[in-house]
Amino acid sequence: MAGSSHGHTPAAWTGVIIAFIGFCVAGAFMVMAQPVGFWAGIAIVLLGGVVGGIMRMMGLGQKGEHPVHQLAKNEDHAPVRAQS
Structure with a gap:
């Protein structure tokens, strides 16, 4: 995954950070036995x-496939030539 820059975009980082905060909020309210706060965390x-x-739709997500992966795809579909 690291070679493909998977998730290394402002859209991914922002979404994950907001979701992480929501998990923390939901977890804290679950421990405090406050269902409304728990569901607020799930909403976050x-x-x-x-x-x-x-x-991502605004263009801040992954632009396309990494060139290394495109090269590997092209090599996988290249015609096989007999060696003489």
């Missing part, structure tokens, strides 16, 4: 996904 988690998706 979902908001992280929405914000990340909107940012």
Whole structure:
């Protein structure tokens, strides 16, 4: 995954950070036995996904496939030549 820059975009980072905050909020309110706060935390988690998706549509997500992976795909589909 590291070679493909998977998730190394502002959209991914923002979505994950917002979702992480939501998990922390939901976890804290779950321990305090406060269902309304728990569900508010779950809503924040979902908001992280929405914000990340909107940012991706705005062009702040992954632009395309990494060139190394494109090269590997091209080599996999290259015609096989007999060696003499």
